[in-house]
Structure formats: C-alpha cells, structure tokens
Amino acid sequence: GGQMAPTTLVGQKSTTSPWGRRPVNEGYPLHMSELLATLEAPVYVERVALCDNKNIMKARRAVRRALENQRDGLGFSFVEILSPCPTIWGKDPVEARRWVAEKLVPTFPLNVFRDRKPDTTASAAPPQRTVSDVLEISAKDEIASRQLADHSHHFRDYTIKVAGFGGQGVLLLGQLLTEMGMREGLDVSWLPSYGPEMRSGSAHCHVCLSKERIGSPLISHPDVLIAMNEISLRKFAHQVVPGGVILYNRDRLPSDFALPNARVICIPASEMADKLGSTKVTNIILMGALLEETECLSPATAMGVLETKIKKLDLLEIDRQALAAGRNFIDSHVRVGAVSQPDGFAY
Known part of the structure; x- marks a missing residue:
C-alpha cells in the first residue's frame, strides 16, 4: 500500500516515490476529471472531496447521480x-481531512466538469451481431444448436471451476464449455486466473452456465470442480457446494485427503490420454466425463465446437475418441456398479 497515485502531489512521499514526487522522474500529477471532460462520451464528470461534512454529502450525491446515469443508460x-488516508500519511483523521482541504483541493479544484444529456440523435445505434455471427456458426450448425438446446429442459444453472497447472489445457477447457453454453442459448461467463509462468504455474478458471443473467463471473463455491492435479484438489475441493461433483485426474485420492461433502469421481484421464496417443487431450477426457455426469451440455454441441476449433482431421479424431472415453468411463465405472469397482473411482 501507499504507492504513488495520479493525485500524489509534487514533493509528496510514497512507497514508490520515497524521495518525494519529482516531475523530472515521476512526472506531474494527473488531473483526470479535466482530461475526461475533453472527451465526447462522458455525460457527467465531477470531482468531490471527503474533507468535511458538507463535501461528504456532495460526494454522496455525485456518486448517486453517476449510478442513476448508469441505470438509465445515459452514458x-x-x-x-479526494479522500484522506490517515494511516499512510501518518496523520490522525482530523489532520488528514484538513490536509485534503488545504493541500489537495487547491491543486485539484472541486467542480462539475461535465453534466449534460447524451445526444442520442447524433449517433446511430451500433450494429447488433448475433451469437452465430460472432462464433461464425453456419446456418446448418445454428439449426442443430437450436435442436440441441431442447435437451436442457431439465437444465439447472451450473458453476464450474477448472484448476491445474499451466499447459494442461485448463483455460482452454473453460473456453470450450463457455462456447458450448453460448451455442445452446445460455448466458455464460469465463474468468481465468493464472500466474506469470508460461508452463507449470498454477492456473484455474471460473465458468458460469445459466438461463438467467449472470451477476458475477467469480465463483466462490462451485457446483463442479475439475481438479487436474493434487495441488488443485487440496486447494479447491472444500469450496465445492454440498452435494456437488469433483472430477479428479487420478485413479484414487491421496491417502491423507479428507473427503469433502461432495461426490468425488477419480478418473485417470492422463493415463487414458496417453493410451490414445496424446496427453494433450486429458482436458477433453475430463470434459466428456463432466458432460456425462452432469448432463449440463450436449456432447453433440461439444463436437460441433471442436470441429470449428481443430482443422487437422487426425487431431480431431483423437479429440472425438477422448470425449467418448470420458463419457464411457462414467457409464462403465461410475453409473454401473460403481461400488464394486476398485477404490478411488467413485465415492
């Protein structure tokens, strides 16, 4: 905390300007309100300060006005x-508020820099593109997608977290699920999270599939967790909602792992992918298992998406086999006589 900000004054010290802000090195403060007021798009621009009760009330009204503009689609x-920061400044609250009024406000004058109604007649409405246009789906595929959407009469909203190492196809799996959801007429979101490493770093993504508008792409408690390694299993398993599903990329759970209140399915996807000739399809095997276990999306939609993504026929055939292998594993090892199977397949 305490880094230099656009409003840090010349000479003011911060953790990233320990000798004080110097124009020759850090540049001058930025007057953001004045800069934005020169643009055509903004309909409302105001600078306020939290230095006394009167100005705090003005700030409250300004924020309310901005939210109302957003609600009404005005622009x-x-x-x-301008807010005090007693902790970083090393001042008590009263002194910090006084410093805002005496130092910040003279440099950044309080004012309403823009307040106008948008000129809706001057600009034409932007062209609207259908999902089919965006995804470049042919008319034949679009008709098939509508037919496939009928399978979801029993569909419920699903939140899915996919986690593993970078290079395992974690983010790609999330993208495939998202595009499948779009093709089936669902509202979808995909939120990736990954480290700076190109390979072997941690990576995970959040996927929401819903018939309603999605309020936030962030998932705290997923319905389904696809854990592609042990680290991800230990990190995220206990976030899964009670009664949810965990697909774990191993043939059995770690001996010291405490079972969460969720259904855990162990599937040796990496070994299965190796037998198919490419460990790169591990994520496709897990996707097939997900589709068969939850019935959240249609396998036919999955193949339609893969056909648009993969142009080489030999690679597409391996993906088709991988998708089928994941589905068959659920049918043969989980749904049919799962109790009699070796430990680790289903709990």
Whole structure:
C-alpha cells in the first residue's frame, strides 16, 4: 500500500516515490476529471472531496447521480474523490481531512466538469451481431444448436471451476464449455486466473452456465470442480457446494485427503490420454466425463465446437475418441456398479 497515485502531489512521499514526487522522474500529477471532460462520451464528470461534512454529502450525491446515469443508460459518468488516508500519511483523521482541504483541493479544484444529456440523435445505434455471427456458426450448425438446446429442459444453472497447472489445457477447457453454453442459448461467463509462468504455474478458471443473467463471473463455491492435479484438489475441493461433483485426474485420492461433502469421481484421464496417443487431450477426457455426469451440455454441441476449433482431421479424431472415453468411463465405472469397482473411482 501507499504507492504513488495520479493525485500524489509534487514533493509528496510514497512507497514508490520515497524521495518525494519529482516531475523530472515521476512526472506531474494527473488531473483526470479535466482530461475526461475533453472527451465526447462522458455525460457527467465531477470531482468531490471527503474533507468535511458538507463535501461528504456532495460526494454522496455525485456518486448517486453517476449510478442513476448508469441505470438509465445515459452514458459514461466519472466521479473523482479526494479522500484522506490517515494511516499512510501518518496523520490522525482530523489532520488528514484538513490536509485534503488545504493541500489537495487547491491543486485539484472541486467542480462539475461535465453534466449534460447524451445526444442520442447524433449517433446511430451500433450494429447488433448475433451469437452465430460472432462464433461464425453456419446456418446448418445454428439449426442443430437450436435442436440441441431442447435437451436442457431439465437444465439447472451450473458453476464450474477448472484448476491445474499451466499447459494442461485448463483455460482452454473453460473456453470450450463457455462456447458450448453460448451455442445452446445460455448466458455464460469465463474468468481465468493464472500466474506469470508460461508452463507449470498454477492456473484455474471460473465458468458460469445459466438461463438467467449472470451477476458475477467469480465463483466462490462451485457446483463442479475439475481438479487436474493434487495441488488443485487440496486447494479447491472444500469450496465445492454440498452435494456437488469433483472430477479428479487420478485413479484414487491421496491417502491423507479428507473427503469433502461432495461426490468425488477419480478418473485417470492422463493415463487414458496417453493410451490414445496424446496427453494433450486429458482436458477433453475430463470434459466428456463432466458432460456425462452432469448432463449440463450436449456432447453433440461439444463436437460441433471442436470441429470449428481443430482443422487437422487426425487431431480431431483423437479429440472425438477422448470425449467418448470420458463419457464411457462414467457409464462403465461410475453409473454401473460403481461400488464394486476398485477404490478411488467413485465415492
């Protein structure tokens, strides 16, 4: 905390400007409200300060006005707030508020820089593109997608977290599920999270499939976890909702792992992919298992998406086999006589 900000004054010290802000090195403060007010798009731009009760009430009204503009679709609003920071400044709260009024406000004057109604007649409505246009789906595929959407009469919203190492196809699996959901007429979101490493770093993504609008792409408690390694299993398994599903990329759970209140299916996807001739299809095997176990999306939709992504016929055939292998594993090892199978397949 305490890094230099656009409003850090010349000479003011921070953790990233320990000798004080120097124009020759860090540049001058930025007057964001004035800069944005020169653009055509903003309909409302105001700078306020939290230095006394009167200005705090003005700030409250400004934020309310900006939110109302957003709600009513009037256009972009920007509210810049000069706020005290007693902890970083090393001042008590009263002194910090006084410093805002005496030091910050003279440099950043409080004002309404823009307040107008948008000129809706001057600009034509942007062209609307259908999902089919965006995904470049042919008319034949679009008809098939509508027919496939009928399978989801029993569909419920699903939140899915896919986790593993970078290079395992974690993010790609999330993208495939997202595009499948779009083709079946669902509202979808995909939120990736990964480290700076190109390979072997941790990576996971959040996928939401819903018939309603999605409020947030972030998933705290997923319905389904696809854990492609042990680290991901230990990190995320206990976030799964009670009664949810965990697909684990191994033939059995670690001996010291405490079972969560969820259904755990161990599937040796990496070994199965190796037998198919490419460990790169491990994620496709797990996708097939997911589709068969949850019936959240149609396998035919999955193949339709893969056909648009993969142009080489030999690779497409391996993916087709991988998808079928994941589905068959659920049928043969989980649904039919799962109790009699070796430990580790289903719990």
